[in-house]
Amino acid sequence: MNMFSCYKRGFCEATHLAVRNRFALPDGAKLSKWFPAHMFTGMKQMQAKVRLVDYVVEVHDARIPFTGRNEQFYRLLYKGKPHLLLLNKADLISKSRMRDVERMLMCKEDAVLFCSFNGRQKDASTVSLMNLVRHCLSTNEQRFHRQYATDYNVMIVGIPNVGKSTVINSLRARFTALNSKACAVGQKPGVTRSVMNRVRICDQPKIYVFDTPGVLAPQLQPDDSKSCVQSILKLALCQCLPNRHVGLEMLCDFLLYMLNRQNNFQYVDHLGLSNMSDNIHDVLQQVADQFHFKRTMSLYGVLQDVRDIERAAEKFLTLFRLGILGDQFLDFEYLDQ
Incomplete structure (x- = not known):
């Protein structure tokens, strides 16, 4: 953070911004349900394959390590099998957050590994993951009916758009002689829609994986509870849900609420605002003016230029998702318990 940002943050704290104690949906607003049929089918396919699996890797987003995890994975897939979270x-959260999260998770998980499969940390993350997988497979004595098999099967599971296919492609490129990508990847949830055939990710020893579709917890459906609303909005901020199922302006309002609650006022500088705010309408109007976001529309038969609030909202979300607004960790309330 530069000196001006530090000054701006200190100034905002000194003025005692009245931040909302809780985030509530606007009157009449509803969050739409999103549990496509392929998720139900995918879960059934995973259950059918689990007998063939030696090890389960659950991929989740480090920004929301407690939010949105599908408890069905524990009940239906793990069943005594060794697993890794x-x-x-x-790379989008701070080292101190990682340490706090690891302390909380290690009491219930077999193993926890923080990785980043984009950018400079990709190679190191790929090697760290394979080393851990090899170690766990070599020490696993409970292979049941697969005890005489010379190869290994791993199932990679998780909610939508957390990077499962990217992880598989990275392992395959590094630890096999095969050059082609095995799994399609995308920036939106729902690219993988079925449990595919085995994909080889390592030659020595021979390790295969089943790529699986992202499956949300069925109980994570819109209702009036604070925890459910915030969980859905966090998932949408991390692009595990499509923006359209929440709405850009509502998503920006929740982002503003989260930043203010953590005393993170870097958005004031980066968006060119006159001051901090807890009013998303004022913020987006200022952003539209600052970046000259306009659109032409007909008012009473006359074409006029008006503020493009949708582009302003996209600008705010993009800055957050690129890490420009600082630490993207969203599950801070779990660490405060």
Whole structure:
């Protein structure tokens, strides 16, 4: 953070911004349900394959290590099998957050690994993951009916758009002689829609994976509870849900609320605002003016230029998702308990 940002943050704190104690949906607003049929089908396919699996890797987003995890994975897939929780996109949160999260998770998980499969940390993350997988497979004595098999099967599971296919492609490129990508990847949830055939990710020893579709917890459906609303909005901020199922302006309002609650006022500088604010309408109007976001529309038969609030909202979200607004960790309330 530069000196001006530090000054701005100190100034904002000194003025005692009245931040909302809780985030509530606007009157009449509803969050739409999103549990496509392929998720139900995918879960059934995973259950059918689990007998063939030696090890389960759950990929989740490090920004929301407690939010949105599908409890069905424990009940229906693990069943005594060794498993690893891989928290991807760890480069988007601070080291201190990682330590706090690890302390909380290690009491219930077999193993926890923080990784980032984009940018400079990709190679190191790929090697760290494979080393851990090899170690766990070599020490696993409970292979049941697969005890005489000379190869290994791993199932990679998780909610949508946390990087499962990227992880598989990275392992395949590094530890096999095969050059082609095995799994399609995308910036939006729902690219993988079915449990595919085995994909080789390592030659020595021979290790295969089943790529699986992202499956949300069925109980994570819109209702009036604070925890459910915030969980859905956090998932949308991390692009595990499509923006359209929440709405850009509502998503920006929640982002503003979260930043203010953590005393993170870097958005004031980066968005060119006159001051901090807890009013998303004022913020987006200032952003539209600052960046000259306009659109032409007909008012009473006359074409006029008006503020493009949608582009302003996209600008705010993009700055957050690129890490320009600082630490993207969103599950801070779990660490405060």
